Amino acid sequence: MLGPSRTTGISEHVHPKSRPLTRVELHVHLDGALRAETIWELAVAKKLELPGKGTFQDLQAYLVCKKPEDLGSFLSRFGIILGSVKGDLKALERVAYEFVEDSASAGIAYSEARFCPHLCIPDDVGNSEETKTWTWNVTEALLKGLIRGEKDFGTKINLVATVIRGFSTLWYEETIELAADTSFHQGRIIAIDIAAIASTADEKHMLEKEAIDIFDRAAKLGIRRTVHAGESGPAAQVEFALDTLHAERIGHGYRIHSDKKVYERVRKNQVHLECCPWSSLLTGSISPFEIPHPIVKFFEDGFNVSVNTDDPTVTGTNMDDEYRLLRKWGLCDAHFVRGNFNAARSSFLPENEKKDLIQRMGKAYGFVV
Numbered sequence: 001m002l003g004p005s006r007t008t009g010i011s012e013h014v015h016p017k018s019r020p021l022t023r024v025e026l027h028v029h030l031d032g033a034l035r036a037e038t039i040w041e042l043a044v045a046k047k048l049e050l051p052g053k054g055t056f057q058d059l060q061a062y063l064v065c066k067k068p069e070d071l072g073s074f075l076s077r078f079g080i081i082l083g084s085v086k087g088d089l090k091a092l093e094r095v096a097y098e099f100v101e102d103s104a105s106a107g108i109a110y111s112e113a114r115f116c117p118h119l120c121i122p123d124d125v126g127n128s129e130e131t132k133t134w135t136w137n138v139t140e141a142l143l144k145g146l147i148r149g150e151k152d153f154g155t156k157i158n159l160v161a162t163v164i165r166g167f168s169t170l171w172y173e174e175t176i177e178l179a180a181d182t183s184f185h186q187g188r189i190i191a192i193d194i195a196a197i198a199s200t201a202d203e204k205h206m207l208e209k210e211a212i213d214i215f216d217r218a219a220k221l222g223i224r225r226t227v228h229a230g231e232s233g234p235a236a237q238v239e240f241a242l243d244t245l246h247a248e249r250i251g252h253g254y255r256i257h258s259d260k261k262v263y264e265r266v267r268k269n270q271v272h273l274e275c276c277p278w279s280s281l282l283t284g285s286i287s288p289f290e291i292p293h294p295i296v297k298f299f300e301d302g303f304n305v306s307v308n309t310d311d312p313t314v315t316g317t318n319m320d321d322e323y324r325l326l327r328k329w330g331l332c333d334a335h336f337v338r339g340n341f342n343a344a345r346s347s348f349l350p351e352n353e354k355k356d357l358i359q360r361m362g363k364a365y366g367f368v369v
């Protein structure tokens, strides 16, 4: 509550200097986590076409999804979001820096944030030489912001380079090359992923040969892999991700709840599920009338599962809101602590850094070890 309490007159407005960094987030899209204020400022400066009457309130109302839609329409907001930063290296550095600040104020110690390099380059970039230079440049700008943010706020963020279902082979290959260029990114691109844009929301695009080839190559090169599956598509897509795309973690995965065999396989093998409560409802992946929600079942049945925000700009939530929703569904602090340690041990950090992270989290929680 802001300001003095009406009943006691005692101020209830708390100003913690810094929040203990006890949380780990493995499924958040950096471009889905821009502040509405920043998008507004950038869009106005660039004279981009704005929704409604062009006011900040209209923009915010447009960006935040308020009731269940489908994945395609949920993702349609990314047009304006990305339009505000595309090809603008200063803006990309800025939003990465702000993302670290927001993560730190949500108590995040470590996060693996997704971005699609090719969605961050200008629309009119033509030949492949230019594309490549641009993708490296936009990545460098994001890394600058993340590293500066880490120094100021203490939260470490690595990147997951995401390819988009339905994109060209050339763009897939450039993403792998970028991820493999460790001397450039200094280990900061920690994995690859496959996600969607509004027009490729249907997971059947993962079956395309280009997508299969790129994950094959990643596995051979030792590049770590997480895959969006079982969100808009059925449980079979999760099996496909595990068997054919060599997925080590699954983004979302809720729909395994409708297939006993896949459900049991994921549980038994402790495949990490990166779950996003609000997003699961707003993308229409799970009906609000589905009780218990699969995420609750995952926690109850001993899955290796974590809690994530996915796209705070579009869901209008932060990690506290996600926990609030889960509490309404019957989960409690012990589940959230478990989720954070699940995320830490399932992160793609090198073993020594992972051990260090787990120890720091333990201390931040106040565990005596």
Ligand SMILES: O=c1[nH]cnc2c1ncn2[C@@H]1O[C@H](CO)[C@@H](O)[C@H]1O
Binding pocket: 029, 030, 031, 032, 071, 075, 078, 114, 115, 116, 119, 162, 195, 196, 197, 198, 228, 231, 279, 283, 310, 311
């Ligand atoms: O929930 C989701 N499912 C699939 N794709 C998504 C989701 N949220 C965001 N993106 C896509 O991932 C890209 C890189 O971050 C975003 O630009 C968006 O198109």
